[in-house]
Amino acid sequence: AKKAAEPKKAAAKAAPKAEGKAEAKVVGKVEPKAAGKAEAKPPAKEEPKTPSKEEVKKETAEDPKKRKVEPKAEEGAPKKEAKKEETAKKEPKKEEVKKAKKEEEEAENPEKEKDAPKDLRPKVKEGISYHPCDVTLNVVPTLGGKVLMALSEGGMQYLIAGARANVGMKAGRYMYEVKIIEALNPAESSGGQRGGRVPMPRQLVRLGFSTAKAPLILGDGNESAYFDSEGFYVSGKGSKKTAASQRFTRDQIIAVVLNLDPKSPNANTVSLFLDGQRVSQPQELPEALQGKALFPHVCYRNVSLHVNFGPSPSAALPFKCRMLQEAAAADAEQVKATKPKDGKYEVLFPVAFPDEGTFDWLDFHLQSNKNYTELSDRAILQWAEKSGFTPAKVNKTSNDKPEMGFGIPMMDDGSVRRVLHAVAPIQQRSYIVMEVKGNLLKEERKELLSKWGPGFKRTAAVMMGEPSATFKKFVHDKALKLKQEASDKEFHAKKAEEKRKKALEKRQKQLEKDRKKNAKLAKKKQEALKKKIEEEKKKKERAAKGEPEPEEEEKAEEEEEKESEEEPEDEEMEEKEEDPPKAELTPEEKKAWFRKTAVPDLSSYHLSTSFQKFSVPEEDEGFETVKYEWTKDAGKAKDYLKTWVRDRKLTIRVEDLEPSEWFGAKFKEWQSTMQSWRAKQNAFKAAKAKKEAEAAAKEAKKKAAEEEEAAAKK
Numbered sequence: 261a262k263k264a265a266e267p268k269k270a271a272a273k274a275a276p277k278a279e280g281k282a283e284a285k286v287v288g289k290v291e292p293k294a295a296g297k298a299e300a301k302p303p304a305k306e307e308p309k310t311p312s313k314e315e316v317k318k319e320t321a322e323d324p325k326k327r328k329v330e331p332k333a334e335e336g337a338p339k340k341e342a343k344k345e346e347t348a349k350k351e352p353k354k355e356e357v358k359k360a361k362k363e364e365e366e367a368e369n370p371e372k373e374k375d376a377p378k379d380l381r382p383k384v385k386e387g388i389s390y391h392p393c394d395v396t397l398n399v400v401p402t403l404g405g406k407v408l409m410a411l412s413e414g415g416m417q418y419l420i421a422g423a424r425a426n427v428g429m430k431a432g433r434y435m436y437e438v439k440i441i442e443a444l445n446p447a448e449s450s451g452g453q454r455g456g457r458v459p460m461p462r463q464l465v466r467l468g469f470s471t472a473k474a475p476l477i478l479g480d481g482n483e484s485a486y487f488d489s490e491g492f493y494v495s496g497k498g499s500k501k502t503a504a505s506q507r508f509t510r511d512q513i514i515a516v517v518l519n520l521d522p523k524s525p526n527a528n529t530v531s532l533f534l535d536g537q538r539v540s541q542p543q544e545l546p547e548a549l550q551g552k553a554l555f556p557h558v559c560y561r562n563v564s565l566h567v568n569f570g571p572s573p574s575a576a577l578p579f580k581c582r583m584l585q586e587a588a589a590a591d592a593e594q595v596k597a598t599k600p601k602d603g604k605y606e607v608l609f610p611v612a613f614p615d616e617g618t619f620d621w622l623d624f625h626l627q628s629n630k631n632y633t634e635l636s637d638r639a640i641l642q643w644a645e646k647s648g649f650t651p652a653k654v655n656k657t658s659n660d661k662p663e664m665g666f667g668i669p670m671m672d673d674g675s676v677r678r679v680l681h682a683v684a685p686i687q688q689r690s691y692i693v694m695e696v697k698g699n700l701l702k703e704e705r706k707e708l709l710s711k712w713g714p715g716f717k718r719t720a721a722v723m724m725g726e727p728s729a730t731f732k733k734f735v736h737d738k739a740l741k742l743k744q745e746a747s748d749k750e751f752h753a754k755k756a757e758e759k760r761k762k763a764l765e766k767r768q769k770q771l772e773k774d775r776k777k778n779a780k781l782a783k784k785k786q787e788a789l790k791k792k793i794e795e796e797k798k799k800k801e802r803a804a805k806g807e808p809e810p811e812e813e814e815k816a817e818e819e820e821e822k823e824s825e826e827e828p829e830d831e832e833m834e835e836k837e838e839d840p841p842k843a844e845l846t847p848e849e850k851k852a853w854f855r856k857t858a859v860p861d862l863s864s865y866h867l868s869t870s871f872q873k874f875s876v877p878e879e880d881e882g883f884e885t886v887k888y889e890w891t892k893d894a895g896k897a898k899d900y901l902k903t904w905v906r907d908r909k910l911t912i913r914v915e916d917l918e919p920s921e922w923f924g925a926k927f928k929e930w931q932s933t934m935q936s937w938r939a940k941q942n943a944f945k946a947a948k949a950k951k952e953a954e955a956a957a958k959e960a961k962k963k964a965a966e967e968e969e970a971a972a973k974k
Contacts, residue, residue: 371538372525373517375580376433381588388427388556388569388585391597392689393631395423396476396643397680407441408558408565411683414675415668417446418459420466420561420647422476425569427584428469428555432591433524434584435517436556437574438467440510442564448670456667459648464561465489465508467516469530469554472595473630477646478559482548486557487516487532487540495546505532505540510563513575518554520591536575553593556584561647598631604717605690608632609708611699611877612723613904614861617735617854618696619659621723621889624734625692635684636694637662640676656859658866660696685712696861700874702881709882717884720877724900725891727853736845739855744843751840868915871908876901 389405399421400409410421425436443463466478468486478486478494485495493504508514515533519526519542528550529542545554558565568574570585584592600606610625612618619638626632641662645651649666656662664672684691698704699720712718727735802809860867876898877886891897919927 371578372542373433373519373531373577373579373581374524376582379582379588381590384427384585384587384589384592384594386427386594388425390423391426391595392687393597393633394426394476394595396421397633397683397687399423406566406568408560408567409442410560410562410564411679412444412446412562413679414673415670416676416679417444417562418647418649418668418671419643419676420464420477420559422478422557422559424470424472424474424476425556425584426595426597427569427587428472428553428593428595429518429520429584429587429591430553430593431520432587433517433519433521433581434587434591435515435573435577435581436570436584437568438465438514438516438558439566439568439574440465440508440512440514440563441566443510444562444564446562456671457650458668461490462561463489463563464559465514465563465565466559467514467532468557469516469518469549470557471549471552472555472593474557475646477643478557480646482546483552484557485530485543485545485549486559487530493540493543495543496548499546502543504543506534508534508539515573515575515577516556517577517581520554533575533577536577538578555595600717602717604715605688606632606717606719607690607712608692609699609705609718609720609877609883610692610694610723611720612696613700613874614660614696614867615854615857617723617727617731618861619694620735620738620855621727621731622692622694623738624731627734629690632690632692633684634692634694635680636692637677638694640664640680644671644676657863659857659859659861661863661866662859681711685716688715691716697866697870699877701870702873702875702877705877705881718882719885719887720883722876722886722888722897723890724876724888724897724904727890731890732853735853735855736850739849740843740845743845744840747843748840755838864913865915867908868912871905871912874901874905 387404390399390401395401396419398411398416398419400411401407401423402409408421408423410416445462448458466486466488468478468484470478470484474483475481478484480497482496485493487493487505489508491503491505491507492501494501513535515536517531517533519529519531521527526542528545530545531538531542532540556567556569558567568583570583573581573583608625610618610621612621622634622636626634638659641664644664644666649671666672670676693699693708695704695708698708705720709718799809862870876894877883879886886894888894888897891900
């Protein structure tokens with residue numbers, strides 16, 4: 261039996277592992293039968309016979325239970341290979357991976373907004389529109405304000421247009437929609453760019469909300485938040501752009517949802533949707549906007565927009581959300597247009613001497629009269645910088661007519677100014693025409709007045725003499741603020757330089773320390789190597805003499821030396837942050853009526869060629885009203901004007917000095933007399949020269965005759 265079982269055992273070892281496991285299982289089940297048969301036979305010491313494969317197959321064929329076990333065991337390995345092939349075939353594609361990832365994100369971030377419940381409260385009655393003072397001068401609203409276009413003549417194509425609605429939200433959840441219906445590509449100047457860079461992108465859209473008193477360009481100030489067409493979210497001036505949504509372009513319906521419901525999980529957030537699908541997670545409003553009424557605000561460049569405030573959306577959202585036109589009156593705040601009593605808006609012409617509070621008075625007036633629109637080159641420069649132009653790097657010659665210096669022909673050629681002065685009289689709003697030199701000259705005042713029809717109240721505001729106490733305080737506060745800013749800037753620059761020097765010194769000390777440490781280590785290594793060589797030499801000598809090896813010395817002394825050699829690190833003292841010193845005005849600055857500026861209001865040439873023609877405006881020039889802000893009297897203002905001009909005659913160089921007619925006649929007479937004198941002088945010189953020539957010729961002839969005679973005698 262043992263001899264018969266040995267070859268079978270060898271075959272079983274050579275078989276695959278799966279078969280070996282199957283045989284082991286089957287044998288375990290068959291052994292009881294084999295043992296039973298052996299007991300029926302006469303007793304013997306032989307071991308029970310191990311069944312062969314054929315016997316096992318026969319038994320499993322008879323027993324269905326065994327038949328079920330064996331195929332599973334034998335087909336285990338092929339099934340694993342089949343599974344590998346199936347998994348290789350079923351490897352997910354990139355699109356499927358993206359889709360699965362999107363589904364996972366949706367599963368992780370399910371829509372938290374719920375359907376808006378029925379609201380039976382009274383709704384906003386008046387239609388939502390734009391007041392003229394709440395749009396920039398290049399906005400052209402059409403179709404009752406549903407479509408917003410923009411002027412693109414000349415350099416106007418580079419400036420951003422802004423429009424804020426007259427109805428805002430202070431509670432609840434509401435939305436408005438915008439669709440880009442036209443994208444423009446205005447032609448640029450054939451002259452090309454002169455080192456300037458056009459602000460990008462050329463087609464731009466910003467959609468968001470702002471407070472009622474926020475600037476008209478979204479992003480200018482801390483009272484606005486918006487999404488732009490490049491997929492960014494911006495909240496406040498100076499804040500970083502956050503990639504929060506997809507880009508949007510023409511023919512897409514963009515919905516902006518503002519949630520001010522404190523019970524909602526998305527309270528105090530703003531979201532963006534494209535064609536009814538969410539493309540941004542709810543973005544939190546900055547603290548400066550929370551608790552305030554927020555008004556829909558759009559900004560755009562080189563596009564035309566269709567703005568839909570309701571009542572029904574063009575593209576349904578995943579949840580029901582009411583539009584702003586359907587807002588409850590209790591949740592909304594409406595800004596009413598302030599129209600003048602007589603129906604005429606005012607055009608104000610400030611008249612003041614150069615460098616005597618001109619632009620400070622303008623800021624002072626605009627601070628309390630925000631419904632006025634400034635018309636000046638200064639305003640154009642500020643608008644251009646807000647639209648993406650970098651500040652002009654040119655030497656400013658004057659505040660009245662500063663150089664644009666953007667390197668773009670259409671921005672530097674004055675086309676923006678011409679378009680604005682042509683468009684302004686069409687729009688019903690109040691203006692301040694800030695022209696320092698032009699408002700002081702009678703001829704230029706008449707030209708400026710001719711552009712404004714009888715529909716406007718034309719007013720001249722004269723600021724001459726000693727200013728009012730409120731204006732003085734405004735000037736002193738502004739001077740102190742600018743002085744403090746300059747002091748803070750200098751202080752922080754000084755501290756930064758000190759930190760830089762300290763860091764440099766520390767670095768140099770560390771390098772010197774590392775150099776010394778490396779030198780010491782190199783020296784020690786050399787000494788250790790030298791010592792080792794000497795020890796090896798001594799060891800050989802002792803071996804040759806047969807002397808025993810000495811015991812190893814303890815290394816405690818060396819460790820002590822190492823510790824003593826380590827230099828203690830310098831402990832750095834924590835410096836307390838110092839506050840910048842507080843600036844103060846000098847006694848001379850406190851006594852001054854006006855603030856000194858780095859750039860004069862007029863260039864020296866324009867001042868010297870025009871100051872003698874300065875005059876006080878009169879009503880017969882076409883003004884309905886002439887107000888004297890400081891002197892309160894026309895006579896005092898005229899006296900101040902005479903004194904001012906007389907003083908400037910003593911100190912200013914006269915550039916356009918011309919001689920009189922009498923001087924011209926006398927000069928011509930003098931020239932003719934000089935010519936006659938010169939003719940007589942020339943005639944006298946000619947006669948004298950002739951006589952001298954004749955005498956010289958006679959003398960030469962005489963000398964020649966004498967020489968001939970002397971030669972003949974010889």
